[in-house]
Amino acid sequence: MQDTLLLRMRQAGWFDLLVFFLVLAIILVGLGVAGLIQYNVQMSQMAEDLTEFEIRQNLGMLALRRGSFLNIGQIALVAVLLGFALLALSSYLQDKVSLQTKKNLGRLRVVMQYVVALVVTLIMLFPIYWMIISSLKTSTELLYPVPTLWPREFQWQNFPNVLNRAPFVRYLFNTLVSTFFVMLGQVVLGVLAAYGFAKGKFKGQNVLFLLVLGALMVPIQVTFVPIYVMISRLGWINSFPGLIVPNLVSAYFIFMLRQAFKSVDESYLDAGRVDGLGRIGLIWHVLVPMTKPTLITISIITFISGWNSYFWPKMVATRDEFRTIAVGVTRLRQTFAGMETANYNEIMAGAVMAIIPIVLLFLVLQKYIMTGMSKAAMK
Amino acid sequence: MKRRGFKSGITPYLYVLPAIVPMLVFLYWPLIVNFILSVLDWNFISPTRNFIGLKNYTSLFQREAFSMALINTGKYILGLLPWAILIPLAISVLILTVKNKKLRDLYETALFIPTVLSFSVACFVWIWMLTPIGGVIATLLESVGLRPISWLADHRFALWAIVIVSGWRMLGYHELLLGGSLKSVPTEYIEAATIDGASSWRIFWSIRFPLITPTVFFLLVTTAIFVSDYVFMPIHILTQGGPYNASTNLIYLVYQFAFQFFNTGLASATALITFLLFVIITALVFYFGERRVHYGD
Numbered sequence: 167m168q169d170t171l172l173l174r175m176r177q178a179g180w181f182d183l184l185v186f187f188l189v190l191a192i193i194l195v196g197l198g199v200a201g202l203i204q205y206n207v208q209m210s211q212m213a214e215d216l217t218e219f220e221i222r223q224n225l226g227m228l229a230l231r232r233g234s235f236l237n238i239g240q241i242a243l244v245a246v247l248l249g250f251a252l253l254a255l256s257s258y259l260q261d262k263v264s265l266q267t268k269k270n271l272g273r274l275r276v277v278m279q280y281v282v283a284l285v286v287t288l289i290m291l292f293p294i295y296w297m298i299i300s301s302l303k304t305s306t307e308l309l310y311p312v313p314t315l316w317p318r319e320f321q322w323q324n325f326p327n328v329l330n331r332a333p334f335v336r337y338l339f340n341t342l343v344s345t346f347f348v349m350l351g352q353v354v355l356g357v358l359a360a361y362g363f364a365k366g367k368f369k370g371q372n373v374l375f376l377l378v379l380g381a382l383m384v385p386i387q388v389t390f391v392p393i394y395v396m397i398s399r400l401g402w403i404n405s406f407p408g409l410i411v412p413n414l415v416s417a418y419f420i421f422m423l424r425q426a427f428k429s430v431d432e433s434y435l436d437a438g439r440v441d442g443l444g445r446i447g448l449i450w451h452v453l454v455p456m457t458k459p460t461l462i463t464i465s466i467i468t469f470i471s472g473w474n475s476y477f478w479p480k481m482v483a484t485r486d487e488f489r490t491i492a493v494g495v496t497r498l499r500q501t502f503a504g505m506e507t508a509n510y511n512e513i514m515a516g517a518v519m520a521i522i523p524i525v526l527l528f529l530v531l532q533k534y535i536m537t538g539m540s541k542a543a544m545k
Numbered sequence: 546m547k548r549r550g551f552k553s554g555i556t557p558y559l560y561v562l563p564a565i566v567p568m569l570v571f572l573y574w575p576l577i578v579n580f581i582l583s584v585l586d587w588n589f590i591s592p593t594r595n596f597i598g599l600k601n602y603t604s605l606f607q608r609e610a611f612s613m614a615l616i617n618t619g620k621y622i623l624g625l626l627p628w629a630i631l632i633p634l635a636i637s638v639l640i641l642t643v644k645n646k647k648l649r650d651l652y653e654t655a656l657f658i659p660t661v662l663s664f665s666v667a668c669f670v671w672i673w674m675l676t677p678i679g680g681v682i683a684t685l686l687e688s689v690g691l692r693p694i695s696w697l698a699d700h701r702f703a704l705w706a707i708v709i710v711s712g713w714r715m716l717g718y719h720e721l722l723l724g725g726s727l728k729s730v731p732t733e734y735i736e737a738a739t740i741d742g743a744s745s746w747r748i749f750w751s752i753r754f755p756l757i758t759p760t761v762f763f764l765l766v767t768t769a770i771f772v773s774d775y776v777f778m779p780i781h782i783l784t785q786g787g788p789y790n791a792s793t794n795l796i797y798l799v800y801q802f803a804f805q806f807f808n809t810g811l812a813s814a815t816a817l818i819t820f821l822l823f824v825i826i827t828a829l830v831f832y833f834g835e836r837r838v839h840y841g842d
Contacts, residue, residue, distance in 0.1 A: 183746075283640055287655045290713065294658065296681060297670045313681050355564040362560030371557075374565055381572050383823060385774035387796040388816045391582060391803050392575035395589070415567045445556075474663040476778050481804070492663045496782060499669070510673045517666040528661045532654055536721065 171257055184249050191242035198236025301325075301514035308510055324515040328498065331512070333486050334519055337494035344409040344479070344490060345472040351414035352468050357461075359420045361449050364427035365435065381417035386477055394481055408482040409490070413472070422464050426457040463538025466531055473524050491520045576820070583813035601814040611815070613790040614798045618822070620704060621711075621794055622772050628712030629719055629768040630761060636716075637724035638749065653724060656717035664714060668782040671710045672697070675783075697784050700791035707779045707792055715775070719764055726760040727753060762834050769826045773819070795819040 300308065301324055303317045328334060362368075363375055386393075393412055402408030430453055438452045454461060479490040489497070498516045528535065583601055587594040605611045636656070643649050659667065675696045677683050683693035696706040730753050738748050754761075773796045780786055786793030786801060793801070795815060802812035 182750075279639060279643065283636075283643075283652060286636060286639075287652060290656055290659060290716065293667065293670045293674060293713070294662070296674060300673060309679060311679065313679060313684055355567070358560045359564035362557045366557030366560065368557040368561075374561055377565060377568060377573065381568055383770060383827065384572060384576065384820065385771070385796065387774060387777060387799050388820045389572060389575035389579060391799075391809055391812050391816065392578035393571055394803075395578075395809075396575070411567075412571045415564045415571075417568065420564060445560075470661060474665075476663075476665050492665045495663070495666050495669060510676075513669055514673065517669055520666050521662050524661060524663065525658065528658070529654075536650065536653060536657070 188246045191246050194239030198239050297514050297517050301518045303511050324511050328512050328516045337491040341490040347410045348413045348472045349469050352416040352419050355415050356419035360423035360427050363424045378417045378420050404485050404488050426460040430456050462534050495520050579813045582809050583817050587809045588807045601810040610790045614793045614795045618794045621776050624708040625772050633720035633723050636720050656720050659714045660718045664778045668779050700788045703784045703792040710779045711776050726757045730756045766830050769830055770823050
């Protein structure tokens with residue numbers, strides 16, 4: 167009996183996890199006991215007239231950690247033993263309960279699944295809810311010691327107020343223009359390069375492609391000092407070229423699209439050639455239609471990350487005429503400085519206005535993005 | 546019809562070079578200039594640049610901010626690993642067995658929304674939520690009997706607040722990637738194992754997980770490399786690296802040296818060290834990680 171019970175418990179799979187935690191708990195308890203012993207030894211060696219502060223200094227880490235390992239270890243040990251007991255009970259009862267009860271238990275599990283999923287979603291989306299709600303509150307309501315979950319009084323005035331204080335329309339315009347041109351450049355240059363890498367064969371191809379792969383690894387913060395110097399020599403600080411030109415090529419775009427182009431069979435290209443298509447024609451009439459989902463997905467991702475990009479626009483655009491929205495929002499805090507806590511409703515109103523376009527775009531194109539992304543994951 | 550020319554000659558270069566040249570100009574050339582700047586003493590505007598050898602580097606290693614940034618860079622990577630892999634994996638396993646596809650898509654969309662938002666905007670929402678007085682999180686903590694924490698002003702919590710904010714944004718994207726690859730595991734394998742009487746736990750570890758290790762490995766690499774870049778914005782908006790450099794990291798330090806102290810030498814030296822560190826981390830992850838990855842057919 168004992169043997170089969172143990173066997174059943176091991177089959178349940180949770181067993182391995184419980185054993186892992188058991189080992190962990192034992193290690194913790196061991197550490198705790200060792201720490202406690204060391205603590206007592208050191209205490210007994212110390213002179214008796216020391217002040218509390220000096221004792222703490224002498225003990226260092228020990229003073230802080232005294233017993234806490236032991237406590238955590240004990241709790242973990244009890245939890246693990248409880249887990250084992252539950253597991254033994256369920257394994258014991260496994261074939262003693264009726265089929266009906268089993269079905270009900272299964273249903274309970276599904277319900278639990280939904281509940282956990284719902285809770286996770288609520289936590290994840292709470293900041294967005296909070297942003298919208300706060301943007302409609304009055305300044306007085308923001309100062310309540312206990313925040314209200316729903317505005318007592320809707321203050322739509324916050325939105326016009328923000329528009330008066332910062333040139334949000336201008337920010338939006340700048341973001342649209344720079345993002346559009348960045349995306350245009352990345353798509354055109356990316357498609358050409360991806361075609362060259364996927365279907366061409368030339369000397370130095372591997373070296374050049376290594377350059378693309380390496381570019382994936384270098385964040386802008388590593389290279390921005392020289393780029394900034396370069397751009398300022400060109401007189402492009404506070405200008406659209408300054409915002410756009412350094413971002414015209416995306417290694418990510420080339421990399422992803424090359425994979426997609428590679429998967430298009432050579433015979434399609436041959437068929438296109440028979441029909442008298444030139445190279446540009448081949449790209450436009452054969453490769454692009456055949457890789458449309460990937461192309462659209464990466465383009466959208468490019469657009470979204472361009473829209474949200476913060477670091478470079480912040481460096482290059484120091485005047486309101488060229489600020490983008492992601493940077494512009496940070497201006498709200500500075501403009502209203504001095505009354506920081508009281509004007510979060512206006513900052514939140516600005517935030518809501520800044521995210522509306524991109525969230526709308528996402529929701530409209532959501533199908534493309536989601537399927538494209540999970541496909542990318544499968545490769 | 547022959548594929549004329551594309552296998553040789555200069556035509557392929559015409560397609561590749563328009564992308565490669567800007568890359569050389571705006572990425573690889575700056576990387577070299579960066580190295581040159583790191584041995585010079587300069588402040589962006591002065592006409593003279595003096596060669597000072599490795600002084601920038603030695604001065605870096607004596608600064609407390611640098612050692613703090615170095616340690617914090619590691620803390621950020623370790624702190625965000627659960628958000629990048631464990632939690633999204635748990636969530637995608639949780640909804641894997643939900644049969645209603647529409648509901649599943651809706652769920653994934655909802656989780657993905659934080660990734661779509663401008664991070665700078667999201668950071669402001671979090672500042673407002675983390676405010677110790679009148680903030681919603683402080684109220685929540687108080688209601689369960691804990692003392693409210695001034696997250697962003699306390700050197701013990703500032704870094705972890707940023708980890709939470711970044712993790713919140715990262716979660717949905719990684720869930721989508723992991724969920725996508727979990728769905729691509731052939732159902733025949735699972736059915737066969739179910740018939741053999743394997744528990745769902747065992748099925749996960751023996752069948753599903755080994756088959757998605759390429760994705761997990763990919764996320765491991767990208768997390769190790771990109772976290773430092775990813776947390777720049779929350780650091781900049783939430784704490785400015787403070788209090789007392791408790792939440793700074795190497796990349797934020799580069800920015801501070803360049804645009805607060807106007808010291809291009811220190812900034813470039815830090816940038817170079819950061820870059821080398823990324824290369825080492827990537828090499829290590831590949832060395833220890835790749836042999837555990839099962840690439841399918």
